[in-house]
Amino acid sequence: MCHGMPKLGMEPIRRDALVKATIAEVGRAGSLDVTVAQIARAAGMSPALAHHYFGAKEAMFVAAMRYILGLWEAEVRGALRAARTPAERVDAVIAASFSPINFRRDVVAAWLMFYVEAQRDPGARRLLRVYQRRLASTLTHALRPALGDRARAGADRLGALIDGLYIRASLADGGPDAAAAAAMVRAAWHELEGRA
Amino acid sequence: MCHGMPKLGMEPIRRDALVKATIAEVGRAGSLDVTVAQIARAAGMSPALAHHYFGAKEAMFVAAMRYILGLWEAEVRGALRAARTPAERVDAVIAASFSPINFRRDVVAAWLMFYVEAQRDPGARRLLRVYQRRLASTLTHALRPALGDRARAGADRLGALIDGLYIRASLADGGPDAAAAAAMVRAAWHELEGRA
Amino acid sequence: MCHGMPKLGMEPIRRDALVKATIAEVGRAGSLDVTVAQIARAAGMSPALAHHYFGAKEAMFVAAMRYILGLWEAEVRGALRAARTPAERVDAVIAASFSPINFRRDVVAAWLMFYVEAQRDPGARRLLRVYQRRLASTLTHALRPALGDRARAGADRLGALIDGLYIRASLADGGPDAAAAAAMVRAAWHELEGRA
Amino acid sequence: MCHGMPKLGMEPIRRDALVKATIAEVGRAGSLDVTVAQIARAAGMSPALAHHYFGAKEAMFVAAMRYILGLWEAEVRGALRAARTPAERVDAVIAASFSPINFRRDVVAAWLMFYVEAQRDPGARRLLRVYQRRLASTLTHALRPALGDRARAGADRLGALIDGLYIRASLADGGPDAAAAAAMVRAAWHELEGRA
DNA sequence: AATGAATGAGGATTCATTCAT
DNA sequence: GATGAATGAATCCTCATTCAT
Numbered sequence: 001m002c003h004g005m006p007k008l009g010m011e012p013i014r015r016d017a018l019v020k021a022t023i024a025e026v027g028r029a030g031s032l033d034v035t036v037a038q039i040a041r042a043a044g045m046s047p048a049l050a051h052h053y054f055g056a057k058e059a060m061f062v063a064a065m066r067y068i069l070g071l072w073e074a075e076v077r078g079a080l081r082a083a084r085t086p087a088e089r090v091d092a093v094i095a096a097s098f099s100p101i102n103f104r105r106d107v108v109a110a111w112l113m114f115y116v117e118a119q120r121d122p123g124a125r126r127l128l129r130v131y132q133r134r135l136a137s138t139l140t141h142a143l144r145p146a147l148g149d150r151a152r153a154g155a156d157r158l159g160a161l162i163d164g165l166y167i168r169a170s171l172a173d174g175g176p177d178a179a180a181a182a183a184m185v186r187a188a189w190h191e192l193e194g195r196a
Numbered sequence: 197m198c199h200g201m202p203k204l205g206m207e208p209i210r211r212d213a214l215v216k217a218t219i220a221e222v223g224r225a226g227s228l229d230v231t232v233a234q235i236a237r238a239a240g241m242s243p244a245l246a247h248h249y250f251g252a253k254e255a256m257f258v259a260a261m262r263y264i265l266g267l268w269e270a271e272v273r274g275a276l277r278a279a280r281t282p283a284e285r286v287d288a289v290i291a292a293s294f295s296p297i298n299f300r301r302d303v304v305a306a307w308l309m310f311y312v313e314a315q316r317d318p319g320a321r322r323l324l325r326v327y328q329r330r331l332a333s334t335l336t337h338a339l340r341p342a343l344g345d346r347a348r349a350g351a352d353r354l355g356a357l358i359d360g361l362y363i364r365a366s367l368a369d370g371g372p373d374a375a376a377a378a379a380m381v382r383a384a385w386h387e388l389e390g391r392a
Numbered sequence: 393m394c395h396g397m398p399k400l401g402m403e404p405i406r407r408d409a410l411v412k413a414t415i416a417e418v419g420r421a422g423s424l425d426v427t428v429a430q431i432a433r434a435a436g437m438s439p440a441l442a443h444h445y446f447g448a449k450e451a452m453f454v455a456a457m458r459y460i461l462g463l464w465e466a467e468v469r470g471a472l473r474a475a476r477t478p479a480e481r482v483d484a485v486i487a488a489s490f491s492p493i494n495f496r497r498d499v500v501a502a503w504l505m506f507y508v509e510a511q512r513d514p515g516a517r518r519l520l521r522v523y524q525r526r527l528a529s530t531l532t533h534a535l536r537p538a539l540g541d542r543a544r545a546g547a548d549r550l551g552a553l554i555d556g557l558y559i560r561a562s563l564a565d566g567g568p569d570a571a572a573a574a575a576m577v578r579a580a581w582h583e584l585e586g587r588a
Numbered sequence: 589m590c591h592g593m594p595k596l597g598m599e600p601i602r603r604d605a606l607v608k609a610t611i612a613e614v615g616r617a618g619s620l621d622v623t624v625a626q627i628a629r630a631a632g633m634s635p636a637l638a639h640h641y642f643g644a645k646e647a648m649f650v651a652a653m654r655y656i657l658g659l660w661e662a663e664v665r666g667a668l669r670a671a672r673t674p675a676e677r678v679d680a681v682i683a684a685s686f687s688p689i690n691f692r693r694d695v696v697a698a699w700l701m702f703y704v705e706a707q708r709d710p711g712a713r714r715l716l717r718v719y720q721r722r723l724a725s726t727l728t729h730a731l732r733p734a735l736g737d738r739a740r741a742g743a744d745r746l747g748a749l750i751d752g753l754y755i756r757a758s759l760a761d762g763g764p765d766a767a768a769a770a771a772m773v774r775a776a777w778h779e780l781e782g783r784a
Numbered sequence: 785a786a787t788g789a790a791t792g793a794g795g796a797t798t799c800a801t802t803c804a805t
Numbered sequence: 806g807a808t809g810a811a812t813g814a815a816t817c818c819t820c821a822t823t824c825a826t
Contacts, residue, residue: 010806030315033229036800046808051801109315115363116312119226119305128367157357157380164360167311171324184353191387203789203826210789231816242791247818399805399810406810422707425621427795438812443797501707507755508704511618511697520759549749549772556752559703563716576745583779598785624821634787639822 015053015063017043022064027106030170032061032113062123065114068107069131075099076138089142090158090189093135097162098182103169112170135159146193154192161188211249211259213239218260223302226366228257228309258319261310264303265327271295272334285338286385289331293358294378299365308366331355342389350388357384406445407455409435414456419498422562424453424505454515457506460499461523467491468530481534482550482581485527489554490574495561504562527551538585546584553580603641603651605631610652615694618758620649620701650711653702656695657719663687664726677730678777681723685750686770691757700758723747734781742780749776 021043025034036057040050054060079092096102118124139155147154165181217239221230232253236246250256275288292298313320335351343350361377413435417426428449432442446452471484488494509516531547539546557573609631613622624645628638642648667680684690705712727743735742753769 014806031312035798047800048802048808048810049806052807057800112311112315115308115366116227118367119308125367132364153380153383157384160360160364160380161353161357161384162360163363164356164358167359167363168328168356170311171314171321184349184356187349188353188357188384188387191384191390194387203824204787206789232818233816243817244791244819245789248790251818253817400808402810423704428797429795439796440798440812441810444811447797449796504703504707507700507758508619510759511700517759524756545772545775549776552752552756552772553745553749553776554752555755556748556750559751559755560720560748562703563706563713576741576748579741580745580749580776580779583776583782586779602785623819635821636787636789636823637785640786645821 011053014043014045014049017045018050018053018060019064019067022060023068023110024106026061026064026113027104027109030109032116036060058117058121058123061114061117062121062127064110065117065124065127068110068114069127071107072096072102072131073134075102080138086142086145090139091186093138093142094158094162094182094185094189097185098178100178103178103181108166108169111166115167132159135162143189143192150192154189157192158185158189161185207249210239210241210245213241214246214249214256215260215263218256219264219306220302222257222260222309223300223305226305228312232256254313254317254319257310257313258317258323260306261313261320261323264306264310265323267303268292268298268327269330271298276334282338282341286335287382289334289338290354290358290378290381290385293381294374296374299374299377304362304366307362311363328355331358339388346388350385353388354381354385357381403445406435406437406441409437410442410445410452411456411459414452415460415502416498418453418456418505419496419501422501424509428452450509450513450515453506453509454513454519456502457509457516457519460502460506461519463499464488464494464523465526467494472530478534478537482531483578485530485534486550486554486574486577486581489577490557490570492570495570495573500558500562503558507559524551527554535581535584542584546581549584550577550581553577599641602631602633602637605633606638606641606648607652607655610648611656611698612694614649614652614701615692615697618697620704624648646705646709646711649702649705650709650715652698653705653712653715656698656702657715659695660684660690660719661722663690668726674730674733678727679774681726681730682746682750682770682773682777685773686766688766691766691769696754696758699754703755720747723750731777731780738780742777745780746773746777749773 018039021039022034025039025042026032029038036050037047039060040047043050050060054063075096076093079096080089083089083092101107114124114128118128136152136155136159139158140151143151143154162185165184169177169181214235217235218230221235221238222228225234232246233243235256236243239246246256250259271292272289275292276285279285279288297303310320310324314324315321332348332351332355335354336347339347339350358381361380365373365377410431413431414426417431417434418424421430427439428442429439431452432439435442442452446455467488468485471488472481475481475484493499506516506520510520511517528544528547528551531550532543535543535546554577557576561569561573606627609627610622613627613630614620617626624638625635627648628635631638638648642651663684664681667684668677671677671680689695702712702716706716707713724740724743724747727746728739731739731742750773753772757765757769
């Protein structure tokens with residue numbers, strides 16, 4: 001429709017569609033070797049339009065990463081809001097990390113890709129740092145009452161374990177499922193607190 | 197040897213050079229988007245020769261992966277040989293995984309890339325499975341005396357933690373160093389065995 | 393048409409240009425070893441665009457073949473339309489086969505190449521079969537009144553003779569010209585019908 | 589064996605092996621896109637040696653062509669020797685052209701390829717001319733008694749028909765077999781001489 | 785004589801990106 | 806806003822050919 005009213009507010013819709021298509025395609029391909037054309041087509045538009053909105057392919061990846069991080073954060077924040085005790089706070093983080101929305105096959109694959117992207121793209125690296133910092137500080141805070149000085153180390157340990165489980169889950173069929181993964185982190189946490 | 201024989205036995209030398217160059221370049225670039233030409237040049241030969249010996253780019257990656265796995269296994273086997281007690285055996289695996297040769301920046305980056313490659317290349321996936329299985333069985337075996345039935349779960353946990361630390365180490369500067377990483381796995385292990 | 397529409401309908405134009413350039417270049421080179429770049433340049437575009445429209449080199453060849461077959465068929469159909477008697481029908485086929493447009497140097501060379509392509513490309517083989525079948529059935533039909541049962545054999549003979557003359561014509565300068573070739577087929581035909 | 593007696597007379601043996609391998613491979617591939625390496629390997633030697641003997645790929649093709657022509661000529665000469673009457677001479681040429689050795693699948697395919705090669709390689713073209721001239725003159729001579737002035741035209745006609753049947757035979761399965769092809773040429777010949 | 789080693793030149797194909805409309 | 810058209814710059818891979826031994 002080219003002589004009607006200008007389509008207002010298309011930008012956020014288009015950007016959103018592209019971001020979601022990026023994750024879907026990256027997950028589907030299991031690789032960052034996804035073409036702009038693929039993504040754009042999956043999002044129902046021309047590659048040219050994708051460029052129009054994002055300027056460059058990498059920007060699309062970073063936006064997708066930011067979106068995934070946002071999902072994770074929202075989930076965590078939501079879970080934390082309902083938590084009353086420190087223990088519930090730790091559990092909230094774990095539950096959020098392995099929630100259905102965050103542990104979806106394509107999302108997990110995208111996480112792996114973003115680790116790769118972060119090797120070179122400073123923007124991606126910065127985002128990944130944000131995630132790690134936030135995860136660490138949230139966990140540290142929640143572990144403090146039980147662990148005191150050892151809280152930070154414990155948080156790092158749990159964080160690394162979560163990352164390791166993510167990466168393993170990305171492998172097609174050998175990886176743990178969400179429930180098993182969460183159980184594993186909880187077990188590590190309980191041992192940390194000496195309640196093995 | 198007869199006087200007129202052509203230059204002989206270059207193949208293993210060239211293959212080795214290419215494998216090492218592959219790891220170096222992948223590590224340097226932080227990405228599997230490394231061209232055959234780059235690798236070949238780094239290995240001191242023409243791209244055509246690289247193709248002559250490996251047939252295809254992917255075969256080079258898989259060979260490089262196999263080499264890295266071989267390094268890890270050799271290190272583990274060596275460390276195990278000196279181990280006398282189950283505890284020493286666990287420690288041997290941990291020490292080997294974070295040994296200078298296995299935890300070199302480029303090697304760690306290559307590991308990450310191989311996880312990516314494993315998303316699609318069945319050969320790579322198979323290799324990664326071999327690694328995971330071997331790590332799990334070695335650890336399980338060593339943990340059995342102390343943990344009994346819980347040995348396998350404990351081994352999986354330590355394995356996932358190791359993987360997580362690797363992936364974090366691949367991020368340029370935020371990651372833990374080898375000593376810290378090893379210490380973290382040891383701590384997790386000790387807690388597993390209830391000696392926190 | 394809205395003011396802002398992009399340039400449209402280039403595809404058929406480009407495809408046509410590529411098909412014609414393919415024939416011209418194949419004819420010029422006397423070989424299927426013609427690069428996509430050559431053809432594309434001759435058609436006034438980049439190799440990338442040629443790939444965009446045809447997907448692969450072979451598809452371009454098949455399209456060119458189809459085009460040549462189309463030329464031949466159109467010519468034959470046109471000539472047949474004016475034919476009133478069986479004899480005129482036979483003559484029409486002969487005249488069409490050696491018409492200026494079908495017996496052009498590059499077109500004849502392309503025929504030869506397509507015979508080669510047909511050795512391996514099933515698509516090309518299919519097309520060549522279509523041509524042979526159509527030639528045979530048209531001739532058989534036209535020869536029936538005079539030859540009865542011998543019509544099919546006669547048609548095959550004339551068809552083979554036409555093919556032989558084509559192949560000979562493809563040789564730069566030793567081959568027969570169109571008029572001589574047509575005369576030769578007519579002579580064979582007349583003898584077939586016993587009017588030698 | 590590098591310090592034994594020098595292997596004398598290897599050259600003709602090697603050349604012969606290469607020539608035969610060339611025909612076999614070209615026939616098998618149905619295309620001149622056969623690599624020197626393929627041919628050399630089929631002939632049991634290294635590509636380098638093939639070059640040593642022929643200097644260039646094209647020379648190998650021309651030698652193979654010469655060989656095929658030689659086969660044809662030998663067959664024709666042998667058949668002619670037994671022929672007593674002009675009619676037997678014509679029949680001899682036809683029989684030789686469709687003899688088992690000349691009408692083998694790979695040989696026929698090679699003929700087609702040589703027509704292609706002749707488009708560009710002057711050496712190949714010259715050879716093909718030799719063949720056509722010899723075929724024409726032999727047939728003309730044999731047809732003279734019956735056809736007088738029309739002998740040359742008749743010879744050209746039969747020659748073109750033979751070529752056409754060859755090219756059709758090269759197509760995998762639609763082509764005529766040797767017996768049918770020979771019968772077709774004989775029929776044309778008989779009509780030429782008015783004995784339809 | 786014979787070959788493994790080695791490469792330069794080139795070819796098909798892909799893709800992010802630009803542009804005119 | 807939106808897109809078809811278009812391309813330059815890669816990239817993988819092939820292959821005839823050369824050379825040292």
